[in-house]
Amino acid sequence: MNAIQIKMREVAGQLLSLGEVDRVIGWEKGRFAHQSPPAFITDETKVERLIWDEYCLTGTAKYLLDDPYRAGKTGLFARGCDARAINRLIQDGQVKRENIVIIGICCTGMSDSVSRQMAAKCCDCTHPTPVVYDLMIGEPVKPVAKPERFKAVAELEQKAAQEKSEYWTRQFAKCIRCYACRNICPACNCRECFADQYRVGWLGKQHHTAENQVFGLTRAYHIADRCIECGECARVCPVGIPLMELNRKLIKDIQQLFGDYHAGVDSETAPPLGRYSLDDMEEFM
Amino acid sequence: MALMTEANWEPKVLAFCCNWCSYSGADLVGLNRMKYPENVRIVRVPCSARVNPQFIIRAFQRGADGVLVAGCHPGDCHYSTGNYYTRRRFLVMKRLLEFIGIESQRFQARWISGAEAVKFRDTVTKLCEDIKALGPQRKLRDQK
Incomplete structure (x- = not known):
């Protein structure tokens, strides 16, 4: 089990048990080995569902809009792209920064579910490290101009x-x-x-x-x-x-x-x- | 009125004219007894910034062969800043249209003041000539 995944579960468990957030959005293992769909966890005993592997392709930020009037804070696992998406939503007046706890993950790129090569979106990624975060997992790297x-x-x-x-x-x-x-x-x-x-x-x-x-x-x-x-x-x-x-x-x-x-x-x-x-x-x- | 066929095809040009400058400019063409091609259909808009870039895409889809967006000169906008936004929008839009294969002559944006009757006439005449040379616009058109 990789270090990021261990840390993810630990952080999510802490946030949920302390009541800092009432749900976290991350990724879990779905039906297929080559797909990691998003996970929505509200119970601290269920944090074992969270995973971090090479197929965590789905963006997490857009799920904040599924229930725009939701009360309570959300803990959001965010890679570079998700962090920029959160800024996008904040700037467009869709979400409030104080309602999200951003758990940044320094991403090294994901694999395409079909080709098993580095996914196209990750090949062109300029900001692999989250640009906005409250907590950070992993070693930050500088943005690269591509x-x-x-x-x-x-x-x-x-x-x-x-x-x-x-x-x-x-x-x-x-x-x-x-x-x-x-x-x-x-x-x-x-x-x-x-x-x-x-x-x-x-x-x-x-x-x-x-x-x-x-x-x-x-x-x-x-x-x-x-x-x-x-x-x-x-x-x-x-x-x-x-x-x-x-x-x-x-x-x-x-x-x-x-x-x-x-x-x-x-x-x-x-x-x-x-x-x-x-x-x-x-x-x- | 005879049915339009390939042989007697005449371009349809849609011109969005801002109420305060370009529309008056077009009016002045008539007042001065000058002529401009009857291929031009003018849509009066309160400000050139009223022209949503989607109007352009939609116009091409619905049968326009060319589109002109005309507004006040920068600095002369009735609403002070409208045409500065227009400028940014259509600088980008023009390039996007070229990118998807619409010939650059088919979409034009011009600053035409209320006194520039000659400029309005010359602009639309040139636009119609260019489009006649290019032929009918079929690229984004609804299939019949």
Whole structure:
């Protein structure tokens, strides 16, 4: 049994028995050896359920929104991506910092359940150590700049308009509009999503490529400056649409146009599209 | 009115014009007895910042061949700062549209003041010419 797991159970047991929190969210072993779904533990005698292995892929932060009016504090196990997701939710006014005890875990990357290689979202991770925490497990490491994560975007940018269009049409033709990408996304935290407000006319219910593309693009743009690059959308997509390429395109452009910005690294700096500067680039004269 | 076919195709251009500057600018074109292409459909909005980027995606999906967003010059916004937000939004949006394969000429944003009738006319004329050269926009369209 690994040291992080022992420490996780110990910390969770303490927090629950002292009444500091009334539930903890972590991971447990599910039905399959290669999957570790999230665990919700309210009883200190059940902390043995908690595990830490190479398949703890699921983000924990979004589960805070399942019951937005819940009384009581939550102990949340958070890796780098989850910590940024918590900042995202705090900044968007969805959760209160004082209602969460963040137990940071210094993550070294997870494995993909199918390929058993390092998961794509972890290969591109820039902040493996939590950026916000109350307690920390493991040895913190410095954030790494990974410019190579924009490689796929840069390659696609070079292609002709027709080719790009064909590429994205092919991708979105696969979409089954399950909205898993939206459901898992910590930046997609609107109480009512535009995709559900079908009588308003933002998005039709018809299932065809054009509507799928409109859904995908609107969602991408809606989270453009708030995407924390956890890569969960692309991971949960059952048909394998490279959604992170859209998000990374937006992140790349925003960084180039409005300066270096990493969403969710702190909860103070406003997202770039929610503010402006008098000397922004002028292209529309 | 004759049915539109491939042979006599005319572009549909949607122009979002801010009430305070660009819409007056478009009005002034008429007052000055100048002409601009009838392919342009103008939607008057209170401020260019009212234009949700999704409107652009939706316009292309529903049959627009080109979209123009026109607002007051930076510094001249009726609401002081609206067009600064517009600028940020559409700098990013323009690049996203190019990334998914919409030709860059099809989406334009321009600052057109209430006095710039000639600029409005020239902008939409150029836009319509560019789009005529490109042909119909089919990329995000609803399949029939």
